[in-house]
Amino acid sequence: MSIKVAVLQSGEQIIAEMKEIVSEDRPIAYLFKQPHKLIINSPVYLSEEKDPQTSVEITLSKWILVSEEDDVPVSVNQVVALVEPIDSVKKLYEEKVNGTDY
DSSP: OOEEEEEEETTEEEEEEEEEEEEEEEEEEEEEEEEEEEOOOOOOOSSSSOOOTOOOEEEEEEEETTTTEEEEEEEEGGGEEEEEOOHHHHHHHHHOOOOOOO
16 A cells, blocks of 8 residues: 545545555555545645745545544546655655644
């Protein structure tokens, strides 16, 4: 398993440890372990100029709040993209799921 960010058809961005579920040599789903929704708290400004002062504040929230399950299967047709998170977001996720966030 590796930590990835999934963009779902709903537009949600989910970070989790992910594993592909395969049937007959074809991926049919992804298993999201301890999935958390990425919530962007600051506006994102798009510009052709690189501004090192611009930052984005992110909060992680358990994806499905009313469930005790840590592993959630998600159909491949619900996933638009899978990407590597930036280091700071990956660290934030690891601290949150390992109980070391403050």
